[in-house]
Amino acid sequence: GQPILYSYFRSSCSWRVRIALALKGIDYETVPINLIKDGGQQFSKDFQALNPMKQVPALKIDGITIHQSLAIIEYLEETRPTPRLLPQDPKKRASVRMISDLIAGGIQPLQNLSVLKQVEEELQLTWAQNAIISGFNALEQILQSTAGTYCVGDEVSCPQVFLYYRFKVDCTPYPTISSINKRLLVLEAFQVTHPCRQPDTPTELRA
Amino acid sequence: MKQVPALKIDGITIHQSLAIIEYLEETRPTPRLLPQDPKKRASVRMISDLIAGGIQPLQNLSVLKQVEEELQLTWAQNAIISGFNALEQILQSTAGTYCVGDEVTMADLCLVPQVANAERFKVDCTPYPTISSINKRLLVLEAFQVTHPCRQPDTPTELRA
Numbered sequence: 001g002q003p004i005l006y007s008y009f010r011s012s013c014s015w016r017v018r019i020a021l022a023l024k025g026i027d028y029e030t031v032p033i034n035l036i037k038d039g040g041q042q043f044s045k046d047f048q049a050l051n052p053m054k055q056v057p058a059l060k061i062d063g064i065t066i067h068q069s070l071a072i073i074e075y076l077e078e079t080r081p082t083p084r085l086l087p088q089d090p091k092k093r094a095s096v097r098m099i100s101d102l103i104a105g106g107i108q109p110l111q112n113l114s115v116l117k118q119v120e121e122e123l124q125l126t127w128a129q130n131a132i133i134s135g136f137n138a139l140e141q142i143l144q145s146t147a148g149t150y151c152v153g154d155e156v157s158c159p160q161v162f163l164y165y166r167f168k169v170d171c172t173p174y175p176t177i178s179s180i181n182k183r184l185l186v187l188e189a190f191q192v193t194h195p196c197r198q199p200d201t202p203t204e205l206r207a
Numbered sequence: 208m209k210q211v212p213a214l215k216i217d218g219i220t221i222h223q224s225l226a227i228i229e230y231l232e233e234t235r236p237t238p239r240l241l242p243q244d245p246k247k248r249a250s251v252r253m254i255s256d257l258i259a260g261g262i263q264p265l266q267n268l269s270v271l272k273q274v275e276e277e278l279q280l281t282w283a284q285n286a287i288i289s290g291f292n293a294l295e296q297i298l299q300s301t302a303g304t305y306c307v308g309d310e311v312t313m314a315d316l317c318l319v320p321q322v323a324n325a326e327r328f329k330v331d332c333t334p335y336p337t338i339s340s341i342n343k344r345l346l347v348l349e350a351f352q353v354t355h356p357c358r359q360p361d362t363p364t365e366l367r368a
Binding site: 051052053054055064066067068070071072075078079091092093094097098100102104105106108110114115118127128138 | 208209210217219221222223225226227229230233245246248249253255256257259260261262265269270273285289290292293294295298299304353
């Protein structure tokens, strides 16, 4: 059967996987998991059995269920190798993984919903901003040596999603991040998978 | 990112531990740190990412410093307990002798340091028998012994093995 993606429209981790599926031309079914409704549908018994970390995304494909967005993307790359999401050269692959891990491990986990909920409400915005600013300061520097048209060279690799606008982070100090992001956002795979165009996008946020 | 580790190798510098390990795997492929089968590789990466992205960043030094001092221990413990609850469940279907099957993989490299952190933060590991027994088996292997924090060039005297 078709792959099934458990996704939340606004989740940046889900968006990464949606982009990878779109870039590779893989059709899939979306099962929306609302992280806020009903106390958070990710905490349901059914979803917990699917992903014990109680997070989106999770992908059912080829008879298995994978979670952790980068593990999903690497599996797609290994089983559906074209078009490539990772360059062939090991040193460039290292750059791609380094940048992906910086974002997926170094920024996003620190500003996701379950962590923010543990911070006092009036401090949450600053907390999220700090996580993003620290990471972007580093990323902007790294991109000086890796970037071409996109993050690593001139081919789109391991999709990067920048959610700075949600947390009102001033991106003037990050011209490279901003211009790469702008170039990526016009590509079809980034457009059709955008949070504003998902099956579970609330009406008021729809494109 | 002002974090360790960073590795200077083959004329480049790589950081992010899993990016380093994947580079080593691709350029020095034996002995393997990732299985050949893509589905097993997905399991290895899933477990590695769970630990390296889902637990460790939430209890590292720079994050803890942003939490009020009297709340830091609980914060770290919560991060580890949430992650270990999930990991113990996942290992039910992936584990053999080690995290994924019977060969040491990248997932095991992530497990041992995280269990050491759990001990540092006084997390009770009784609810995690699979994690605990895999950890025990890994700790007797030479690679995990010679690299242990208690045997490093910069280990303080009072903590040396």
